[in-house]
Amino acid sequence: MEFPEELKYTEDHEWVLVEEELVTVGISDFAQDALGDVVFVELPEVGTEVVAGKAFGVVESVKAVSDVYAPLSGVVEDVNEELPDTPEMVNTSPYDDGWMIKIRPTDNSDADNLMDTEAYQAHIAEEK
Amino acid sequence: MQKTPLNQLHRDLGARMVEFGGWDMPVQYAGVIEEHLAVRQAAGLFDVSHMGEVEVVGENALAFLQYLTTNNAARLVDGQVQYSALCYPDGGVVDDVTLYRSSEQHFMFCVNAANTDKDFAWMQQVLADSQIEGVTLRNVSDDYAQIALQGPKADEILAQLTDVPLEEISYYHFVEGEVAGVPMMISRTGYTGSGGFELYLPPATAPEIWQRLSEVGTPLGLVPVGLGARDTLRLEKGYALYGHELSAEISPLEAGLGWIVKLDKGDFVGREALQAQKSNGIPRRWVGVRMIDRGIPREGYPVYAGDQQVGLITSGTMSPSLKVGVGLALVETASAVLHAEVEIGVRNRRLKAELVRTPFVE
Numbered sequence: 035m036e037f038p039e040e041l042k043y044t045e046d047h048e049w050v051l052v053e054e055e056l057v058t059v060g061i062s063d064f065a066q067d068a069l070g071d072v073v074f075v076e077l078p079e080v081g082t083e084v085v086a087g088k089a090f091g092v093v094e095s096v097k098a099v100s101d102v103y104a105p106l107s108g109v110v111e112d113v114n115e116e117l118p119d120t121p122e123m124v125n126t127s128p129y130d131d132g133w134m135i136k137i138r139p140t141d142n143s144d145a146d147n148l149m150d151t152e153a154y155q156a157h158i159a160e161e162k
Numbered sequence: 163m164q165k166t167p168l169n170q171l172h173r174d175l176g177a178r179m180v181e182f183g184g185w186d187m188p189v190q191y192a193g194v195i196e197e198h199l200a201v202r203q204a205a206g207l208f209d210v211s212h213m214g215e216v217e218v219v220g221e222n223a224l225a226f227l228q229y230l231t232t233n234n235a236a237r238l239v240d241g242q243v244q245y246s247a248l249c250y251p252d253g254g255v256v257d258d259v260t261l262y263r264s265s266e267q268h269f270m271f272c273v274n275a276a277n278t279d280k281d282f283a284w285m286q287q288v289l290a291d292s293q294i295e296g297v298t299l300r301n302v303s304d305d306y307a308q309i310a311l312q313g314p315k316a317d318e319i320l321a322q323l324t325d326v327p328l329e330e331i332s333y334y335h336f337v338e339g340e341v342a343g344v345p346m347m348i349s350r351t352g353y354t355g356s357g358g359f360e361l362y363l364p365p366a367t368a369p370e371i372w373q374r375l376s377e378v379g380t381p382l383g384l385v386p387v388g389l390g391a392r393d394t395l396r397l398e399k400g401y402a403l404y405g406h407e408l409s410a411e412i413s414p415l416e417a418g419l420g421w422i423v424k425l426d427k428g429d430f431v432g433r434e435a436l437q438a439q440k441s442n443g444i445p446r447r448w449v450g451v452r453m454i455d456r457g458i459p460r461e462g463y464p465v466y467a468g469d470q471q472v473g474l475i476t477s478g479t480m481s482p483s484l485k486v487g488v489g490l491a492l493v494e495t496a497s498a499v500l501h502a503e504v505e506i507g508v509r510n511r512r513l514k515a516e517l518v519r520t521p522f523v524e
Contacts, residue, residue, distance in 0.1 A: 070178075070390070071195045073480035074458050074487075092509070094458050096194040096479055097390055118456065 035063045037155060038129055042148035045157060046103045049129060052145045056111055056136045061093065061102060063128050064158050069095040072124040075117045077134055082110045084137060086144060091134060093124060105148060108139040166211035167307050167368040175386055183276030185212040188388040197391035198482040201356050202523075204383025205313030207375055208392060210360070211368065214278025215306050216285060218269040220297040227269060230288050230431060231261065232414060234424040238263040243334045243351055246422055247414045248284060249432030253439055254410040257281050258402060258419075260351060262336060270302070272360075274404045278303055288431055307368035309361045311375060312387075312395075316358030319379040324348070328359075342374045353392065355399030355521060394479050400450055400490065400520025406461060406477045407448060407490055415439055416492065418448040447498035450520040451475065451489040451506065455513040459489030464507040465497075465515075472497040475506065481522055487515075488522045 037043070042050045047065035051058040066072065074094035084090045089101035090110070113135050117123060124132040139145070149157060163186045172179065177188035188209065191197065200206050218227060227235040233246035242263055248256035257277040262270040273281045282301045289297055311320060317328050326339035326348060336349035346363035363371055376384065393403070402408050407417050414423050415436055425437050439445075451459055459478035464471045478489025489506075497504070500519060505512040 070190060071193050073195075074456070094480070096394060096482070097189075099458075099460060 035067065036129075037063065037151045039151050041129065042105075042145060042150060043154035043157075044103065044105045044148060048103060048105050050105045050145065050148055052142070056138055057106060057108075057145065058133050058136050059102075059105060060128055060133045061124060062154070066125050066128045066132070069093060069098065069100060071096050072121045075121045075124065075134070077113045077117065078110050080110055080113060084108060084110060084135075093121070102134065104137065106137055106139040106144045107141070108137040110135050111138045112136040164212070166209055167365040168209045168211060168309075168372055171369055171372060172209065172386075177386070177388060180389070182389055183212060183274070185275055187212060188386070190388040190390045191386045194388070194390035194394060195482045197385055197387040198394050200383060200385040201313045201354050201387060201391065201395055202483060203314070204385075205311065205315040205319055205358070205379055206354070206385055206387035206391070207372065207379065208310040208312065208387050209308075209372070210310050211307040211365070212275035213308050214271075214273040214275060214281065214301070214303040215362070216271040216273060216278075216282055217300040217302050218271065218285075218297065219267060219300070221267055222294050222296040223267050223269055226289060226292065226294045226297045227261065228428060228430060229292050229294065230285060231259070232424065232430060232432065232436070233261075233422040234427045235261060235263075235269075236427070240265055241335050241337060243336055243349060245334075247408075247419065248281065249414065249430075249436070250410060251432055251435060253413040253415075253432045253435035255404070255408045255412060255414055255417075256284050256410070258404055258408055258414075262347070262349070272308075277404060305364070306362045307365040309363065309368065309372060309375070310352055310354075310358065311361065311379075312352045312354040312358035313356045313384075315379070315382045315384065319375060319382055319384060320348075320359060322378040323374055342371055344371060346371075353401060354395040355401070355523070356395070391482075393477075394482055397477055397479050397488065397490070398481050398483055398521060398523040400522065402448075402490075403477060407492075412492065413439060413444075415444050416446045416448060444495060446473070446492050447495050448476075449491055449493050449498050449500075450518040450522060451478070451491045451504070451515045452518045452522065453487035453506070453513060453515045454503070455515070456487075457506070457508050457513040458487040459491070459506050459508070459515065463489075465491050465493055466505040466507065466512060467497045467502070470497075472504070483523045490520070491517075493517070
């Protein structure tokens with residue numbers, strides 16, 4: 035399982051790529067593996083306000099429905115329009131083609147509270 | 163938690179394990195969709211050793227079975243299997259079962275794992291109340307492991323390990339025979355709708371038989387299959403699962419299983435209630451739901467006709483074969499019209515769906 039060093043992670047297993055203006059959000063390799071085959075993804079519309087810790091979308095595997103939580107508060111600036119047609123990209127490419135939304139954060143410094151790779155791996159080890 | 167004789171093997175194969183009906187069972191190996199499609203296109207190997215078995219033996223075995231079950235057990239011949247149900251006096255379902263006839267005085271039930279103890283107690287109670295003599299009931303669940311070999315390649319795979327003429331075993335029939343030198347019951351039955359066999363074998367021999375089937379089957383596309391794909395396979399075919407489509411609160415008539423309820427065969431437990439239900443009109447019907455909008459119907463989601471809630475989804479999934487959300491729903495009879503458009507309440511939205519006949523997949 036891979037957890038790229040350039041990303042930050044949440045306790046709910048989202049990953050976050052923090053860039054100057056926008057942050058990109060998806061779910062981690064651990065999360066996609068735990069879910070199994072992803073067959074449905076529901077994402078918010080551009081312009082939607084999201085709140086840190088609140089669900090912004092849904093991923094469904096064959097068997098289960100799971101919420102995806104916003105890592106930071108802000109406004110959705112972009113969504114991955116290809117995911118609803120190819121939800122399996124969440125499994126095959128969780129950090130790349132499987133990205134979900136881009137948020138313009140209200141306060142970029144909120145990202146400082148997220149976990150780095152090492153902390154996230156420790157978090158996973160604890161959950162197991 | 164109970165473990166089947168194949169538990170270690172599943173772990174060695176890297177299966178993800180879950181608790182199911184008190185058993186530690188594999189839910190998936192490579193992935194639900196891959197396993198599902200392998201069964202439809204080639205073959206799959208399932209550990210179903212958690213299923214329960216109850217023997218009914220004695221000179222009045224048939225008379226007792228006629229009173230206990232809803233289907234007509236008198237129509238079984240030696241070596242034949244029958245799908246049937248046990249009902250409560252009010253018509254609710256104790257369990258859905260398969261009944262195997264070895265001889266006129268020797269039958270065996272295969273029952274749902276989680277219901278084994280309940281079913282056995284119920285059978286004992288009905289036997290005592292019926293005052294039928296000369297019948298012995300034995301819970302022989304520990305005497306059998308069960309492996310299901312399912313899919314279009316099942317015959318070709320099994321034939322490599324047995325001299326039994328498999329082509330002579332018809333659908334819902336079984337024989338006693340040897341597979342890889344081990345005597346067992348070979349039954350042409352299953353829960354996938356893709357053909358194949360269910361093997362009832364001594365628990366100690368199960369790991370070896372599993373391995374041998376894997377060896378000869380893998381080159382033909384055989385893969386191990388977990389409970390995840392077992393559920394999607396049965397759902398695509400519209401097969402009922404106890405606790406979802408059938409329960410103590412749902413009668414077999416409501417569940418579309420009128421064909422296993424033989425009201426004219428003579429008295430049986432639940433007959434009066436089921437007869438009344440049939441005469442007065444069955445209030446709810448079981449129908450297939452196929453999504454029009456993108457989305458997946460899940461158990462417990464409401465079904466709407468206009469503003470009115472008319473039913474509930476009892477099972478649902480994304481069909482791996484159709485790549486469309488499908489489900490089974492219990493719907494008020496007046497609204498259970500084929501090809502009617504309904505709405506399913508999915509989270510905070512209403513999604514369009516069509517009521518359809520099952521199976522979803524031929």
